[in-house]
Amino acid sequence: MTTTPQTTAHEKARAFSTGFTELLNSFDAATRQGLADDNILLNLYNLCEQLGIQDRLLHLDSDITIMTGNDKSDIAPTEGTIGLVLSNNQDEPVTLASVTPNSNHKPLIIDRMQPSALIIGTLDSVNELIAIDDPLEDVVKLSYYLIADNVTLLVSLDKLLFNSMVSHFAEAYPVTIFTTLDQKDKACQPFKGANVKGVITGARTLLEHLEYGELSYRDILALDDTTILDLQAEIWGEPEPLANDPSKPTPYPINAFTGLLRRVIELVAYYAQVPLAMAGQCVLGALAHMGQRFIDAPMGHGHMPASLILITEGESGSGKTQAMGLTHFKIKEYERQQYGNYLDDLAAWDSEKAGLKSKELAQFLEDNPRPQNPKNLFDDATIEPILDRFISGEMNNASWTTDEAGQFFNGHTMKGDTAGSALSAITKLYSDGEVSRLRSQKSAYATPQTDAHNVRMTLLLQGQRVVLEQALTDPLMNGQGFLARALIACPEDLRGHRVWDDEKRRNDSPYDNPDLIAYWSRCQSLLDPLPAHLPNDSTGTPQRIKMQWAEGAEQTFYKHMQAIENRQAQGQALEYLKAYASRMAENASRIASLMAFFEGRKEITTDDIKRAFMLVEYSTSERLRYLDATPTGEQNDSEKLSSWLVDKVRGKKPPILNKSFVSQNAPNALRGKKLNSLLDDLESMGHVRLESEGRRRLVLINPKLITDE
Numbered sequence: 001m002t003t004t005p006q007t008t009a010h011e012k013a014r015a016f017s018t019g020f021t022e023l024l025n026s027f028d029a030a031t032r033q034g035l036a037d038d039n040i041l042l043n044l045y046n047l048c049e050q051l052g053i054q055d056r057l058l059h060l061d062s063d064i065t066i067m068t069g070n071d072k073s074d075i076a077p078t079e080g081t082i083g084l085v086l087s088n089n090q091d092e093p094v095t096l097a098s099v100t101p102n103s104n105h106k107p108l109i110i111d112r113m114q115p116s117a118l119i120i121g122t123l124d125s126v127n128e129l130i131a132i133d134d135p136l137e138d139v140v141k142l143s144y145y146l147i148a149d150n151v152t153l154l155v156s157l158d159k160l161l162f163n164s165m166v167s168h169f170a171e172a173y174p175v176t177i178f179t180t181l182d183q184k185d186k187a188c189q190p191f192k193g194a195n196v197k198g199v200i201t202g203a204r205t206l207l208e209h210l211e212y213g214e215l216s217y218r219d220i221l222a223l224d225d226t227t228i229l230d231l232q233a234e235i236w237g238e239p240e241p242l243a244n245d246p247s248k249p250t251p252y253p254i255n256a257f258t259g260l261l262r263r264v265i266e267l268v269a270y271y272a273q274v275p276l277a278m279a280g281q282c283v284l285g286a287l288a289h290m291g292q293r294f295i296d297a298p299m300g301h302g303h304m305p306a307s308l309i310l311i312t313e314g315e316s317g318s319g320k321t322q323a324m325g326l327t328h329f330k331i332k333e334y335e336r337q338q339y340g341n342y343l344d345d346l347a348a349w350d351s352e353k354a355g356l357k358s359k360e361l362a363q364f365l366e367d368n369p370r371p372q373n374p375k376n377l378f379d380d381a382t383i384e385p386i387l388d389r390f391i392s393g394e395m396n397n398a399s400w401t402t403d404e405a406g407q408f409f410n411g412h413t414m415k416g417d418t419a420g421s422a423l424s425a426i427t428k429l430y431s432d433g434e435v436s437r438l439r440s441q442k443s444a445y446a447t448p449q450t451d452a453h454n455v456r457m458t459l460l461l462q463g464q465r466v467v468l469e470q471a472l473t474d475p476l477m478n479g480q481g482f483l484a485r486a487l488i489a490c491p492e493d494l495r496g497h498r499v500w501d502d503e504k505r506r507n508d509s510p511y512d513n514p515d516l517i518a519y520w521s522r523c524q525s526l527l528d529p530l531p532a533h534l535p536n537d538s539t540g541t542p543q544r545i546k547m548q549w550a551e552g553a554e555q556t557f558y559k560h561m562q563a564i565e566n567r568q569a570q571g572q573a574l575e576y577l578k579a580y581a582s583r584m585a586e587n588a589s590r591i592a593s594l595m596a597f598f599e600g601r602k603e604i605t606t607d608d609i610k611r612a613f614m615l616v617e618y619s620t621s622e623r624l625r626y627l628d629a630t631p632t633g634e635q636n637d638s639e640k641l642s643s644w645l646v647d648k649v650r651g652k653k654p655p656i657l658n659k660s661f662v663s664q665n666a667p668n669a670l671r672g673k674k675l676n677s678l679l680d681d682l683e684s685m686g687h688v689r690l691e692s693e694g695r696r697r698l699v700l701i702n703p704k705l706i707t708d709e
Contacts, residue, residue: 016066016076016110023064024093030057030082038101041082043140047147051121058083060098066110076110084157086116089172091123097157099136107136107157115168121152129154129169130176133162138207145210149217163190170195174653178206181225193235195654200227232654233703240685242638249492250621252277256614260522261598263515268326271510273498274319275491278462280615281312282327284487285460287594289331289377289399290526292456295545297593298554298604299586303546305433305456306590306597309482311405311472312462313490320403320462326510328401330523331377338374345371380407383422390435390452398457405463409471423482429457430485454544465490472623484579487587487619522598547593550603560613561585572677573624573636580623587619588612641670641678642687642705649701659690659697 014026035042041057048054060078067073076098084097084107095111097118117131120143127150132139139155146153154169156162167190169175176197179187188198201209202225209220220226254276257265261283268279288308296303314320325332349371356364372394378386379402389395400408429435435452468490477483499505510516549557564584567574574581592604592612635643644666649655663675670678679699682688689700 014062014064016064020093020095024058024085024096027058027060027083029055030059034059035082035101038082040137040140041099041101043144044136047120047140047143051147053120053122056085056118056120058085058096060096064096064110076108078108078110081108084118086114086157087119088114088116089123089169091119109158109161112158112161115164117165117169118155118157119152120155123152123173127151128176129173130178131156131162131166131169132178133157133159134207141211142207145207146217151217166191166196167194180205188229188231188234191231194231196231198229198231200229202226230703236689236702236704237686239687239702239705242636242642242682242685242687249275249277249490250618250625252280252489252491253614253618254280256280256611256618257283257595258611259599260515260519261595264327264519267510267513267516268323271508271513272319272322272326273494274314274323275494277489277491277618278312278314278318278320278323279327281310281462281487281489282323282460284308284591284594284615285310285324285399285401285458286327286331286523287598288458288590289328289397289401289460290523291594291597292458293397293544294526295547295593295597297586297589298547298549299589304586304590305430306547306593307430307433307456307458308587308590308594309430309459309486310461311468311483311486311488312460313465313468314403314462315464315493315495318493318495324401324403324460324462326516328377330520330527334524334527335375335377342371342374377401379404383426384437386457387425387429387435387437387452390429390455390457391437391449393449393452396455398455399460400457401460403462405461405471406467408459408461409463409467419476423476426457426459427481427485429455459486478579481579483623484583485587487615488622489619490622490625526598545597545602547596548603550605553604553606553609556606557585557589557609560588560609566677569677570674573681574620577620577623580620584613584616584620588616591615637670637674638678638681638685641666641675642682644670645682645688645699645701646705650706655701655703655706657699657701659699662699 014023016023030041030045032042032045035045035057045054045057048056060081060083063079064076065073066076078096078098081098081100084099085093086095086097086109088094094114094116095109097107097109099107118139120139123129129152130146131154132142133156134142136155136157139153143153154165154175156165166175166177170191174195174197176199177187177191178199178201181200181202184198184200191198199206199221201220202223204213206220209215209223210217213220215223221228252275254262254265257280265276265279265283268274268282269276272279285308288306288310292305292307295306297306312320349368352368353361353364374395376395376398378398378400381400386398386400390398402408425435425437433454433456435455437450471477472483472488561584564574564581566572568578568581569575588609589604589612592608595608595612596602596604645657645662648657648665662679663671666675679688679690683690687702687705689702691698691700
């Protein structure tokens with residue numbers, strides 16, 4: 001049989017596929033004499049000899065046959081080259097890099113599918129693994145500089161294989177990579193979440209610092225322009241606190257508002273120099289005052305009033321009056337106009353009545369009832385006269401709007417024996433729009449009228465902490481359900497940080513601002529609609545629009561409502577705030593209805609509902625600041641589980657636990673059905689991530705939670 005040149009070549013080549021260890025043993029170790037003509041390889045040999053790893057270099061005296069796929073093979077031209085042994089993260093030789101002495105050609109990797117590195121040093125008791133992809137000449141230089149620092153170099157002889165090499169070794173060890181500032185993003189991005197530390201050495205490379213800057217490795221790490229990033233933690237956000245800090249206000253969700261309303265809140269905060277939360281509460285109070293007259297909010301199979309109860313903390317001089325002045329500017333102007341008209345009508349009525357006697361007077365009074373005071377915005381009152389005005393039919397809509405909440409909480413009604421019945425009347429008015437008030441017919445205030453239906457009242461109460469703190473922790477206020485219905489805000493105090501001496505700011509008048517002018521114009525059209533917004537029914541009772549759900553909005557509403565329901569279970573955040581939690585969805589529907597109404601819509605969209613729940617969640621967080629369900633000094637269940645997980649992964653690289661281990665070994669009180677809920681909470685707060693790896697379920701712990709002890 002005639003032998004072809006190709007067959008002869010394969011016969012001469014050594015087969016890579018027969019066993020890598022057998023292949024390595026078939027080659028002789030490289031010698032110093034054999035490398036004498038190549039200074040780079042000779043220096044590498046001397047370095048490896050010094051480290052006791054000279055078996056990393058082989059003399060390849062023949063070509064190697066390698067498989068190229070689909071049972072096809074090819075010949076790697078390795079005869080006469082030096083083979084560098086490449087190993088995996090278990091320090092097992094897995095492939096070769098063929099280096100031609102005195103050649104500028106990059107090394108030929110025999111098997112590029114194997115994650116591997118030229119390991120200069122040892123993986124046993126390793127101090128630090130530094131991954132580099134510099135040319136072999138620079139690798140040797142770096143090695144001599146770093147050998148005294150007890151580091152091991154992982155060398156990728158092909159830049160295209162560098163990322164896979166780093167990721168492979170990071171599965172078993174912490175790996176350090178170096179890069180310059182201008183290459184930071186490109187170099188570090190692939191390793192976010194991996195057990196990799198990125199060292200950014202300013203404008204100079206590591207070798208330039210060592211060679212030209214004459215600095216030691218430790219000096220480089222200590223330079224001001226050196227930045228060290230824990231890339232495993234980079235993929236994680238900052239873990240959110242699991243316990244409530246009563247001293248730290250909840251960030252106000254300004255994104256809950258869009259368009260004109262958002263701009264108005266930001267402008268009120270700017271001009272009055274108040275927190276966004278205070279401005280937002282005032283805007284909601286204005287919307288409720290105007291909207292409760294015309295709309296009802298959907299709930300279940302029916303509708304409910306669109307009134308709100310808003311409680312805002314603000315110290316004396318914090319800007320409460322100024323904020324309310326801007327948001328209620330047209331409301332107060334309308335009240336003044338209506339009161340002026342009332343005085344004119346009353347004077348005319350008195351004048352006409354004055355000259356009448358007997359039958360003429362009786363007929364006049366029957367045909368011309370005394371004009372009624374149109375006032376329905378109160379800032380200094382008690383609840384009884386307001387309820388009486390509802391019952392007498394003098395008004396159907398009212399707001400108790402004050403920047404001195406002490407007038408409400410510390411007034412005669414709320415401090416006397418009648419406090420319970422007064423609170424009960426307010427909650428019934430809020431929930432059902434009904435008033436019932438029975439008096440002895442022998443009393444000077446006797447009246448045959450006892451009930452009012454389909455009436456509305458909004459409360460916008462702003463006051464000092466000393467007033468609100470007592471009220472928010474008062475058993476009667478909580479027990480009667482008044483506070484359960486309230487939207488609460490306790491924003492930061494800006495006093496000491498406001499600006500008064502800026503001439504440009506001082507000359508910028510809110511009354512010239514086009515957005516505020518547009519807001520006031522819209523308020524005017526809602527306060528005095530022409531023609532009448534809705535007629536009264538045959539009994540004189542005002543008819544209101546029943547706001548409807550747009551497509552998909554109702555389901556979104558009930559998904560949020562379900563999530564709130566779940567958080568009332570034992571061990572959950574709202575376990576001890578059930579009365580308040582039960583009203584969160586109601587308030588969201590009211591807020592969403594008012595937002596839609598302000599924009600001239602009769603349907604509530606999915607977006608309206610999502611944004612309304614942002615405000616409800618904000619209020620809930622603020623409420624918990626005053627009534628934390630967790631006793632002082634104790635951890636809640638989420639904190640206990642997070643602490644246990646962190647303790648179990650301390651020292652593990654990467655910080656990962658098998659979920660089955662967590663299920664079987666977590667503290668008894670945290671196991672069972674509760675565990676999944678707690679893990680979901682921890683994931684939402686950025687403490688853990690739950691991932692799958694084949695059939696395994698893993699719990700990854702945020703490295704930012706792990707501190708050295």
